[in-house]
């Protein structure tokens with residue numbers, strides 16, 4: 001699995017008269033982990049939907065290794081790109097192992113059974129998200145966080161060279177948040193991930209794009225981007241940002257309104 005390059009070029013997405021995303025460009029270099037951050041409704045999920053081919057751009061283009069993602073056959077794209085979407089429905093009357101094994105589908109021909117290699121990849125994906133113990137459970141009956149881990153395992157089993165994830169840490173307890181982001185960080189793949197937790201984004205991402213009202217408000221390394229001024233402008237909150245002495249990553253401390261520094 002070699003990493004893929006992603007280019008989002010001047011993408012505009014609309015729903016009726018409403019602009020979801022306007023003229024957004026971003027790139028993720030092979031092997032990079034890039035975070036999409038921004039307030040609620042700023043366009044993160046919409047942009048990711050254009051990357052994993054659910055929302056067709058009204059203008060602009062999504063390129064995967066230079067090729068327009070919308071011109072690729074679906075199966076071919078699925079061998080490259082795995083998506084973890086927000087609040088995926090839980091209407092699978094399947095075991096966890098069967099759900100994760102669905103990740104192998106793009107690599108198989110019609111009527112192919114599971115090979116020993118498929119089974120190995122499924123087990124290893126379950127292990128990566130600490131879910132081996134869930135393998136025989138019914139997916140529908142899992143808790144929100146357990147389901148989220150299984151959907152991440154399904155994406156890992158797909159062995160993608162590009163992952164697009166919408167809030168993958170949603171519902172996860174703190175240990176599983178760290179584990180999942182650690183797994184993504186270590187993959188030999190390119191990762192574009194929407195995150196709300198700015199401290200996790202600062203620690204795990206090489207670069208960040210900040211969206212505001214469907215446009216890119218800032219981009220760069222976490223240290224470049226996560227400044228008190230930007231946090232005030234984009235989120236309307238007062239914050240202090242320090243370099244954490246142990247991790248070396250920027251650490252944001254949000255301040256209650258009364259402590260806002262003029």
Ligand SMILES: Nc1ncnc2c1ncn2[C@@H]1O[C@H](COP(=O)(O)OP(=O)(O)OP(=O)(O)O)[C@@H](O)[C@H]1O
Pocket residue numbers: 015018019020038039040041042043044045046047
């Ligand atoms: N189908 C649609 N029709 C109209 N408006 C939409 C549609 N889908 C999304 N929107 C609006 O577009 C904007 C961007 O939504 P989007 O879900 O991309 O934001 P987000 O940054 O992912 O938000 P959150 O952090 O809350 O998940 C929001 O104002 C949302 O209400």
